[in-house]
Amino acid sequence: MTTETGPRFDYAPAPESRDIARLRPSYQIFVDGAFRDGAGEAVKTIDPADEQPLAEVAEAGPSDVDDAVRAARRAYDGPWSAMSGAERGKYLFRIARAIQERGRELAVLESLDNGKPIRESRDVDIPSAAAHFFYYAGWADKLGYAGLGPAPRPLGVAGQVIPWNFPLLMAAWKIAPALAAGNTVVLKPAETTPLTALVLAEIVAEADLPPGVVNVLAGGPAIGQAIVEHDDVDKIAFTGSTEVGKIIQRTIAGTGKKVTLELGGKAANIVFDDAPIDQAVEGIVNGIFFNQGQVCCAGSRLLVQESVADEVVAALKRRLTTLRVGHPLDKNTDVGAINSAAQLARIRALTDAGEDEGATRWSPPCELPERGYWFAPTVFTDVSQAHRIAQEEIFGPVLSVLTFRTPDEAIAKANNTPYGLSAGVWTEKGSRILAMAGRLRAGVVWANTFNRFDPTAPFGGYKESGFGREGGRQGLEAYLDV
Known part of the structure; x- marks a missing residue:
């Protein structure tokens, strides 16, 4: 075919098989090392490419937030905080390798749930998620040498709320440094893209992390709000809209909770x-x-x-x-x-x-x-x-x-x-x-480039784009009492 701009070649369809995603009819929340039905209503997650349902997802309720935070606190006070950094690092390495091993499955699932091209999820999102776990696994036994003081300590229980545009990658950005620093996690994925976070919970279970170290609660804004407001959560990490970031700031003002916000942009x-x-x-x-x-x-x-x-x-x-x-x-x-x-x-x-x-x-x-x-x-x-x-x-x-x-x-x-x-x-x-x-x-x-990321480099903004940094040594600081 020839156009005004020169020869143009049409491409035959080259579809990746959706069967690789190993979609299940239903998914459960992950609390205290086990999958279970949530107290909220089950909802269907939709394929944005054709508006057809992909799977039914059990959503959490307020009681599930309490259970998850209590489980995270028990794990923090018990085996996780008592564990050496070198031992924690081994768990992160296991997660990173499992993400690589299931990379093709995760890429297809991400594209189905999110709508992004398979080339991006396959070549960018999934490899970058594994790279973040690998990177922070290496930091787990070196926290005292990170330039953050002679004896940095973990904060405790981290409540993390992530967006729908990079579901698995944002989960990795949040979970990897939190665990490397010795914290435990309650994560809420976006309500439109929960599937890869729930498969990541499967990987966590298969990696034999102590129960309660990582908890994943599917749900809407009310669940995110319940995590932010919970009295026994020590740190909030949020990526999303500036409007919600402002609400979070007002909510935690005066509580002593540490917070990082990665919000909107207009680059x-x-x-x-x-x-x-x-x-x-x-x-x-x-x-x-x-x-x-x-x-x-x-x-x-x-x-x-x-x-x-x-x-x-x-x-x-x-x-x-x-x-x-x-x-x-x-x-x-x-x-x-x-x-x-x-x-x-x-x-x-x-x-x-x-x-x-x-x-x-x-x-x-x-x-x-x-x-x-x-x-x-x-x-x-x-x-x-x-x-x-x-x-x-x-x-x-x-x-x-x-x-x-x-x-x-x-x-x-x-x-x-x-x-x-x-x-x-x-x-x-x-x-x-x-x-x-x-x-x-x-x-x-x-x-002379754009949208290039590396786990070793910090990322974050100023003004209404939020504060705090994710990635690099600076990403550890957000999860440590220094």
Whole structure:
């Protein structure tokens, strides 16, 4: 096939078998080392690609939260705190190896439950989850050498609430450092994506961790609230929306609980006139269309130096015509399904607002499936700082393009947002990268790349993007009394 941009080759479908996920008809909560039915109502988790139910999930009730916290406290006061760091590390190594061994199963299950392309869950999410357990397993017997004081101590019971955009990876980000530091855990996965967290509970059980060290409670916001409010929880770790993060802060104020919050973002991806255009375009695409833009650190604002803006936008549009939107289990898919009907409605509302406020909207031609939650990759030009799409987190495959003339103007526009989670800088000058990074109010600044993570590197934000760090040595500090 030939198009205006040159030859284009169609790909035959290359679906991964959903049977690999080993889906069961129903899943239970995990408390005190055993699976059991929850006190809440059982709900069905939905495949966002076709709106069909995947499995029935038993949700927890308030009594289950009490049981899980008590179990976590017994484990903390008993075998877990008495165990040496080297012994704790062995359990983390077991979990990491089991994630690797079941990696293909977990990848398919993640794509079914979340909607993300199998290439991303297979090549990014699952390997990164295993890597975090491997990394923190190595820290478990070295806490006194982490530069956090001569005798850092665990906090106790950690209540952890994770989002739906990276379900297993976020569980690993939370659980691995908590266990390495000697804490016990009560984890609540998102209500739309509980399955891989519950399979992780199976892995925990098979690894023979002492009962109560890790507890997994499926459920809605009320269960997360009950964990946050529980008097016997010593630490709260939350990843999610800024609005909920503010509620958590108000709830625990004055309680003495330690907290880390990783919240929303509106990252600026800044392209200077000396940047390699083709490389920058690939980084722009990865920055905003990875996981359908459902990433807190997504590069949702593209700031391009005025002299190359037309060239960059034209190259970006050409590149978007090659993206394949389709079923998450197809190995050729670049952009999968939006996670839920509610999230799709929010994306549509904000993109409609962008048009109403005068921005120019463009999407590549693509056929969206009739069933499921789908949204075409979208680029807005003629965007001003006052537009809602330039200020509010859309959490979808939507990019707003703004221009700048000088580095000072780029800094002013990049920092003109309530958020401060991440940013990107594209230029051939190392001195300019360092100068920009020092002035950008963002927890992470990528140089000539975007959305690259490593377990050894801390991640977190400023302003309404939260506080505290996850990953690296700093991620241990969040779970230690130093």
